[in-house]
């Protein structure tokens with residue numbers, strides 16, 4: 001696997017691949033790779049001829065009191081995993097290369113409406129940071145296709161909207177959430193959980209699944225159902241940020257008659273903020 005750190009080395013590698021007639025698949029990550037990330041790389045390998053992964057802990061998408069400094073950095077293990085799964089290259093830009101004028105002297109990409117609800121309401125500026133860095137990475141890599149986990153459901157919708165609005169010639173693939181046997185969605189932030197919290201964490205998926213069953217049975221008092229689920233989570237030891245049932249495309253509150261909805265949950269276990277979601281076809 002090739003390791004490239006500078007933007008110029010990246011451009012010459014991608015140029016070479018394209019001159020040789022290869023399609024390029026791209027998996028942007030913040031590192032600390034787990035099986036969920038590796039499933040994105042596998043999808044990319046199934047769909048494109050060359051696959052490049054970026055590892056960049058993006059300061060712009062972290063709020064002031066968030067876990068930027070504590071965010072796990074495990075570069076050696078990440079490179080070994082990427083080599084094993086057959087990625088062709090990894091791109092490791094520096095903060096200076098990514099934001100040469102500093103974080104404040106920066107043109108931003110802002111996707112309206114869906115960036116400001118749900119996680120965007122609790123984490124102001126987060127999706128602006130994501131949209132900006134993903135745009136920059138897309139401009140650097142110029143992939144034919146890019147692969148994102150459905151676990152970050154709102155992020156995926158933000159990116160899909162951005163790509164459509166800005167006419168970016170990139171196919172966006174959403175890859176289903178990888179889960180542990182307990183149902184817990186794989187996440188780099190699971191590493192923050194204590195032994196005791198790990199035992200409680202699977203309740204997030206269990207509660208969401210229970211809500212999904214109720215919806216499939218035809219129950220439609222969405223607000224009440226979501227409140228009951230939040231109560232169940234709080235009783236289990238979470239501090240729930242939100243449980244919402246929303247239209248899959250717009251992320252606006254579901255209404256009776258919607259055929260495709262998604263349950264979105266964000267909840268704290270101790271100091272760790274976990275998110276998960278469950279799409280439900282009605």
Ligand code: PAF
Pocket residue numbers: 028029030056058061130133134152155
């Ligand atoms: O999902 C992530 O890991 C990040 O938000 C992303 C898409 C790599 C942008 O920094």
